[in-house]
Amino acid sequence: MESSALSSPGTGPQDVWLSSLVLVAACAAAAVLWHTDFFGGVLRFFVLFKIPHPPEEGFFLGSAFKLIRKDHHRAFSSWGRQLGPIYAVRVLCWHLVVVVDAGMANVILGNQEGLNKALEPDLSDALLSHTGHRTMFSADTNSPYWRLIRKGTAPAFISANIKNGFPDVIQTLAKVIRNMSQLPAGTALDMNNITMRIALDITGLVGFAKDFETCNTFKDADTDELFNIVKITFRELYSRTTNPARKYISWSRDAWEAERLIKKFRARMGELLQEVKARGELRTDDVSIAAHLLRLRDPATRQPLPDALLAGEFGMFFSAGLETSGNAISWTLYLIWQHPEVEARLAAELDDAGLLVTPQRPAPRAMEYADLSRLNYLSWVCKEAMRVRPVAATGSTRYTKRDLVLGGHFLPKGTMVDVPFYAVHHHPCNWEDPDAFIPERWAEPGAELVPEAGSATQGPASPQKDSSTAVEGEQRPKRFLPFSTGPRQCLGRALARILHDASIAQLVSHFSFQLADRMGGPEGVDRHEVNRLTMQPGEGMWMTFQSRAHSSEAQKPAPAIQAQRFSLQVRAGPLS
Numbered sequence: 280m281e282s283s284a285l286s287s288p289g290t291g292p293q294d295v296w297l298s299s300l301v302l303v304a305a306c307a308a309a310a311v312l313w314h315t316d317f318f319g320g321v322l323r324f325f326v327l328f329k330i331p332h333p334p335e336e337g338f339f340l341g342s343a344f345k346l347i348r349k350d351h352h353r354a355f356s357s358w359g360r361q362l363g364p365i366y367a368v369r370v371l372c373w374h375l376v377v378v379v380d381a382g383m384a385n386v387i388l389g390n391q392e393g394l395n396k397a398l399e400p401d402l403s404d405a406l407l408s409h410t411g412h413r414t415m416f417s418a419d420t421n422s423p424y425w426r427l428i429r430k431g432t433a434p435a436f437i438s439a440n441i442k443n444g445f446p447d448v449i450q451t452l453a454k455v456i457r458n459m460s461q462l463p464a465g466t467a468l469d470m471n472n473i474t475m476r477i478a479l480d481i482t483g484l485v486g487f488a489k490d491f492e493t494c495n496t497f498k499d500a501d502t503d504e505l506f507n508i509v510k511i512t513f514r515e516l517y518s519r520t521t522n523p524a525r526k527y528i529s530w531s532r533d534a535w536e537a538e539r540l541i542k543k544f545r546a547r548m549g550e551l552l553q554e555v556k557a558r559g560e561l562r563t564d565d566v567s568i569a570a571h572l573l574r575l576r577d578p579a580t581r582q583p584l585p586d587a588l589l590a591g592e593f594g595m596f597f598s599a600g601l602e603t604s605g606n607a608i609s610w611t612l613y614l615i616w617q618h619p620e621v622e623a624r625l626a627a628e629l630d631d632a633g634l635l636v637t638p639q640r641p642a643p644r645a646m647e648y649a650d651l652s653r654l655n656y657l658s659w660v661c662k663e664a665m666r667v668r669p670v671a672a673t674g675s676t677r678y679t680k681r682d683l684v685l686g687g688h689f690l691p692k693g694t695m696v697d698v699p700f701y702a703v704h705h706h707p708c709n710w711e712d713p714d715a716f717i718p719e720r721w722a723e724p725g726a727e728l729v730p731e732a733g734s735a736t737q738g739p740a741s742p743q744k745d746s747s748t749a750v751e752g753e754q755r756p757k758r759f760l761p762f763s764t765g766p767r768q769c770l771g772r773a774l775a776r777i778l779h780d781a782s783i784a785q786l787v788s789h790f791s792f793q794l795a796d797r798m799g800g801p802e803g804v805d806r807h808e809v810n811r812l813t814m815q816p817g818e819g820m821w822m823t824f825q826s827r828a829h830s831s832e833a834q835k836p837a838p839a840i841q842a843q844r845f846s847l848q849v850r851a852g853p854l855s
């Protein structure tokens with residue numbers, strides 16, 4: 280019996296080996312699946328279906344076609360209105376959870392421990408990294424590297440240090456105004472090109488003590504100009520999100536050219552680093568971004584950071600500040616044109632401050648740093664423009680590092696959550712009359728925060744204002760998020776605000792702008808609006824301008840200041 284049992288099928292020594300092998304292979308496969316988060320992916324796939332999805336989502340591809348559209352930020356916004364403040368979109372078997380309620384957005388962006396910035400490193404670092412190392416923009420929030428760079432460069436952006444750079448801001452703007460004044464009346468200029476030049480030269484001067492001199496003349500930009508390189512490479516990086524194969528196979532001329540420019544951008548940043556180093560010993564009063572980066576020491580070795588890392592960080596600061604600032608100024612000029620009463624009230628404020636050019640005052644006094652805090656209406660207009668047209672329209676994404684319940688929904692660990700800033704700014708649960716451009720809404724102190732319950736300015740109640748949306752240490756969440764919020768919020772926002780507000784003040788002080796006919800009116804602007812990493816006017820922002828020194832039209836007396844909020848005259852219907 281014994282021998283027959285031993286020799287029965289499946290129990291011989293070969294079978295024991297075979298079974299062990301199968302067991303080991305199964306364990307190895309399970310380990311690989313565990314390691315690659317396969318089981319988590321399966322769990323998320325089923326659990327996240329419980330969150331509302333757009334009804335028109337396709338069975339196989341989900342919302343893929345909507346998400347790769349150039350106006351996907353508007354789709355996020357209309358889904359938010361249709362589905363409520365938290366919903367999900369699917370592509371194949373992957374879900375992206377989207378939150379548009381300000382309270383929930385603050386939980387996602389403000390949380391340091393449980394969430395991490397979700398960025399495809401290839402995307403941003405293809406442009407920036409010289410070593411394959413992540414730059415600060417996409418490094419892990421809990422990594423010593425991110426903390427080192429963030430903490431080490433933050434002092435460059437405190438107001439006392441930014442103030443030092445204000446004369447450079449004014450000098451750059453003076454060059455632009457001089458060049459514009461010399462152009463024949465009626466000339467149409469692509470103001471988006473000009474505002475990019477302004478952003479480039481000011482970031483160069485304030486951050487790196489380097490004048491790129493693109494505002495010296497308005498010669499047609501060739502591809503060597505950094506803002507052009509950044510524009511083309513950003514377009515390519517965005518194309519790679521929808522078609523990752525482009526990284527490996529540059530089958531189109533565009534992709535090949537972009538790859539060449541990506542290399543060129545890195546080379547230019549390397550040269551800039553060498554130029555800064557060649558200036559010799561850093562002065563103790565040098566508070567530029569470059570000086571702060573050069574002073575950093577590797578905590579382990581106490582040695583300066585290697586050149587390749589530093590050049591990557593130089594590139595990161597340029598690309599973070601350039602398109603964002605340049606496009607933001609363009610959108611503000613456009614919105615001012617669209618709202619003549621806003622222009623008139625802004626001109627009146629600049630006039631009262633002695634900054635407006637008039638036939639009687641062709642050379643007004645120079646703008647000072649302190650003017651920025653005195654010009655209240657200017658600041659309202661600029662904030663409102665950043666609310667209505669936030670350039671980081673797609674927003675910011677985070678991974679949940681542990682299970683989370685948000686707005687009554689269970690989000691398993693590893694869920695990707697997006698906070699689309701355009702949709703947050705345009706959702707009625709956060710803002711009253713959200714599509715309208717109303718600078719006066721900023722008269723309310725604390726307008727950037729969700730209003731207190733029961734306050735007169737509280738918008739329609741959000742169905743999701745429960746304890747799960749409260750942020751620790753802050754009772755009222757932020758609903759104004761052009762620069763995001765939390766530990767990863769824009770580091771350069773103080774510089775960005777000064778660059779933006781001073782540019783608007785100086786340009787509007789000297790000129791009255793009109794949208795050029797070739798733009799096709801507001802419908803044409805909306806039609807060409809494109810969101811590739813930043814929301815931008817796809818065909819430029821062509822405008823004509825009249826000097827206020829000659830024009831009686833530009834000097835129309837300002838109407839009495841409007842106390843009511845909804846009486847502004849608008850050149851087109853509300854944005855949607």
Ligand code: HEM
Nearest residue numbers: 416599600603604607671675762763767768769770771775
């Ligand atoms: C209107 C202009 C700007 C806008 C709207 C803007 C917006 C943003 C946004 C939305 C983020 C991502 C935040 C997040 O992921 O939660 C960001 C990050 C960043 N921005 Fe800006 N930005 C602007 C200008 C600038 C400028 C001028 C600089 C510096 C020269 C700058 C430097 C940075 C840096 C270094 C980060 C990465 C911060 C980190 O990951 O810790 N930005 N910005």
